[in-house]
Amino acid sequence: MKKSERYKIIILVFLLLALPFIMSSPKAISESFKPLLNDGPNITILNYHKVDNMKIALSVSPEEFEQQMSYLKSEGYTTISPKDLMDFMEFDKELPDKPLLITFDDGYVDNYLNAYPVMKKYGFTGTIFIVTDFISSDERFLTWDQVKELKENGFYIGSHTMQHIPMTDVNDEILRNELLGSAAALDYHLGKDDYFIAYPTGAYNSHVEKIVKECGYRAAFTIQYGNVNKASNPYALERIPIFKSDKTFRSFCLRVNLTSFFQRMGLIRS
Ligand SMILES: [Zn+2]
Numbered sequence: 623m624k625k626s627e628r629y630k631i632i633i634l635v636f637l638l639l640a641l642p643f644i645m646s647s648p649k650a651i652s653e654s655f656k657p658l659l660n661d662g663p664n665i666t667i668l669n670y671h672k673v674d675n676m677k678i679a680l681s682v683s684p685e686e687f688e689q690q691m692s693y694l695k696s697e698g699y700t701t702i703s704p705k706d707l708m709d710f711m712e713f714d715k716e717l718p719d720k721p722l723l724i725t726f727d728d729g730y731v732d733n734y735l736n737a738y739p740v741m742k743k744y745g746f747t748g749t750i751f752i753v754t755d756f757i758s759s760d761e762r763f764l765t766w767d768q769v770k771e772l773k774e775n776g777f778y779i780g781s782h783t784m785q786h787i788p789m790t791d792v793n794d795e796i797l798r799n800e801l802l803g804s805a806a807a808l809d810y811h812l813g814k815d816d817y818f819i820a821y822p823t824g825a826y827n828s829h830v831e832k833i834v835k836e837c838g839y840r841a842a843f844t845i846q847y848g849n850v851n852k853a854s855n856p857y858a859l860e861r862i863p864i865f866k867s868d869k870t871f872r873s874f875c876l877r878v879n880l881t882s883f884f885q886r887m888g889l890i891r892s
Pocket residue numbers: 727728782786821822823
């Protein structure tokens with residue numbers, strides 16, 4: 623058995639022994655693993671879709687969302703924008719302690735109605751990746767007025783393309799059109815800003831990364847599970863997906879607190 627494998631097994635045994643303690647208190651999780659998480663800044667990027675009462679995995683209920691925001695506040699997290707993240711990665715800009723990006727994909731209207739007031743209450747801002755053709759044209763999605771208000775209140779609005787087409791499925795002409803067209807819509811409605819994108823359905827490859835970069839985007843977010851640090855590929859940034867489940871809050875706390883640890887142990891793909 624290789625040394626690294628033996629190490630992983632020791633850690634797993636330790637985790638199994640610690641499980642009763644972990645399950646007893648979500649708050650205790652971060653306390654117990656703090657020494658392991660502290661070597662170098664790690665940025666937690668949460669990925670939500672909907673905040674409402676639909677009975678689907680992509681919908682976190684408003685009550686659950688409030689509980690999660692309250693937990694993050696009590697744990698001392700400070701929200702940053704994608705621009706702060708890239709300024710840190712590219713220019714060593716200082717980040718606050720426990721930097722956190724709260725991202726939403728697709729631009730659902732419930733982000734404005736249900737998530738925004740709660741985040742405001744806890745002093746958090748977020749990042750919403752919108753599908754620009756859906757805005758103000760389908761009642762399930764945000765309007766440009768709502769998007770504008772969110773931006774004026776510290777939210778960052780990014781691209782999720784014009785049509786939510788998986789980017790690995792289309793030719794370069796369509797790909798560039800989706801990238802440049804959504805960027806132009808953001809410029810037109812919200813004023814010029816740095817461009818960031820979340821890949822629709824998470825689909826990307828190195829060719830897509832190259833075109834995204836050529837089209838002037840500073841970075842791109844995936845749905846790959848993990849935390850981000852200085853060494854991360856800016857065009858393949860990991861996030862922590864937050865889904866509804868029977869044990870949403872428990873799973874939320876575990877994901878927020880243990881992702882870096884598991885990543886470092888090589889227990890999840892990064
Ligand atoms: Zn999407």
